Amino acid sequence: MSDQEPRSYVVRTFGCQMNDHDSERISGLLDADGLLAVEEEDDADVVVLNTCCIRENADNKLYGNLGMLKRWKDAREGRQIVVSGCLAQKDRDIVQKRAPWVDVVMGTHNVHRAAELLETARIDGPLTEILEEAVLDDHAMFPSALPAKRVTSYDAWVTIQIGCDNSCAFCIVPSVRGSEISRPYDDIVSEVRALADQGVTEVTLLGQNVNSYGRDLQLDKRRAGEDVSARPLFSELLREVGTVAGIKRVRFTSPHPKDMRPETFAVMAEVPTICEHLHYPLQSGSDRLLAIMHRGYNAERYLEKLHQARQLIPDLAISTDIIVGFPGETEEDFVRTLEVSAEADYDYAYTFMFSPREGTEAATMEDQFVDPAVVADRFARLRVVVEHSAVIRHEARIGRIEDVLIEGPSRRNPEVYQARTRQNKVVHFRPKNAIRAGSYGLVEITEAAPHHLRGILREVTSDPSHKVRIPVASM
Numbered sequence: 001m002s003d004q005e006p007r008s009y010v011v012r013t014f015g016c017q018m019n020d021h022d023s024e025r026i027s028g029l030l031d032a033d034g035l036l037a038v039e040e041e042d043d044a045d046v047v048v049l050n051t052c053c054i055r056e057n058a059d060n061k062l063y064g065n066l067g068m069l070k071r072w073k074d075a076r077e078g079r080q081i082v083v084s085g086c087l088a089q090k091d092r093d094i095v096q097k098r099a100p101w102v103d104v105v106m107g108t109h110n111v112h113r114a115a116e117l118l119e120t121a122r123i124d125g126p127l128t129e130i131l132e133e134a135v136l137d138d139h140a141m142f143p144s145a146l147p148a149k150r151v152t153s154y155d156a157w158v159t160i161q162i163g164c165d166n167s168c169a170f171c172i173v174p175s176v177r178g179s180e181i182s183r184p185y186d187d188i189v190s191e192v193r194a195l196a197d198q199g200v201t202e203v204t205l206l207g208q209n210v211n212s213y214g215r216d217l218q219l220d221k222r223r224a225g226e227d228v229s230a231r232p233l234f235s236e237l238l239r240e241v242g243t244v245a246g247i248k249r250v251r252f253t254s255p256h257p258k259d260m261r262p263e264t265f266a267v268m269a270e271v272p273t274i275c276e277h278l279h280y281p282l283q284s285g286s287d288r289l290l291a292i293m294h295r296g297y298n299a300e301r302y303l304e305k306l307h308q309a310r311q312l313i314p315d316l317a318i319s320t321d322i323i324v325g326f327p328g329e330t331e332e333d334f335v336r337t338l339e340v341s342a343e344a345d346y347d348y349a350y351t352f353m354f355s356p357r358e359g360t361e362a363a364t365m366e367d368q369f370v371d372p373a374v375v376a377d378r379f380a381r382l383r384v385v386v387e388h389s390a391v392i393r394h395e396a397r398i399g400r401i402e403d404v405l406i407e408g409p410s411r412r413n414p415e416v417y418q419a420r421t422r423q424n425k426v427v428h429f430r431p432k433n434a435i436r437a438g439s440y441g442l443v444e445i446t447e448a449a450p451h452h453l454r455g456i457l458r459e460v461t462s463d464p465s466h467k468v469r470i471p472v473a474s475m
Ligand code: SF4
Pocket: 001, 002, 003, 164, 165, 166, 167, 168, 171, 172, 173, 174, 208, 209, 256
């Protein structure tokens, strides 16, 4: 998978329901800023302690927690700690005097500034901001003033695995996340059932190398002498999650091409809720570079599986990640990337110009770095190829009626709504009346562009039933 993953956060709430509510707003703002909510500090880049000063011993508890969080922060570069809530409001500068490793101290009236303060602290260093009274602007009215996707839960990410056992030369994940650990199977299924009970209809199973899910669990069982199914656990999980009552769409990201198994394609073809979209990272079309990157497949094998997937799963959309200008990339290597991309006929591609990440093998290959002007030129040439196939594949959808999940009004123009097809393609349309985010509908496709489709809403087929609340861990 790509190592361009979002930062993650966890909010710990102390005290009363008002604090719970503030935590929901903080979570919503961080979501809106592109951060991903996680359950555990170990998986997070940001920890927010939303404090309460009413309970006995609240000060000691806070500073005790901050002492533990110093070790958490020191364990990984870039981690940030936020202290909010009434104890922060009360203690003000004292918090950073007693715990100078805290990045942001904000009061009870600064909730709407959470994401901005976090980013400012990232650039300028630790800060304290306490407002004396509430600021009544659009953001303070959150969550209703923000697009519903950011604050509600008709869709949900479900982490099924952490860490990565691979060693892609450009990726920092294995050294910072450690070995792959799969979450217990039953826990995942229970979480999806609970989400469905709350009205979630779309889930995305998430892992660094999502399709190797369960390898460690099966190995442990074999070591313990248990009889283990030969079938990969990921395909089993996909099938079970896909049949949870109330779940209408299942996605997963990101799979690794070398671990792609026919059983996964079979389940995708058989279970109607599993969306016809496969993110299938190529990285390079050159066998020589794929070997240097330690990707574990060559272009022929990659394409073979891709064609197999398209044969088995009708109307499958395929997206990818490609790095241009990996150290030592020759014109010949790059031309192979163009050729493989053209043959893959992608629906869309995330293309990246190589940039070294400290701590990765590729960052040590300085003597082979490609001239930035050459990289920029290749990048532009690759865009032409991937956008060409995207437009052709999108144009082929004109006139079709697509089943879409409606995400709500677009940020730029509230009259235009955004929805997503089962193939994960963005569709824009202008409804006659307001429609709740999380509704499903049928849209006739009328226009195509490289990155989205446009259409006319024919019918709303179902209304959402999710509750407008972000689950936040309470302490
Ligand atoms: S498979 Fe693992 S090492 Fe390779 S890019 Fe994905 S997270 Fe990084």
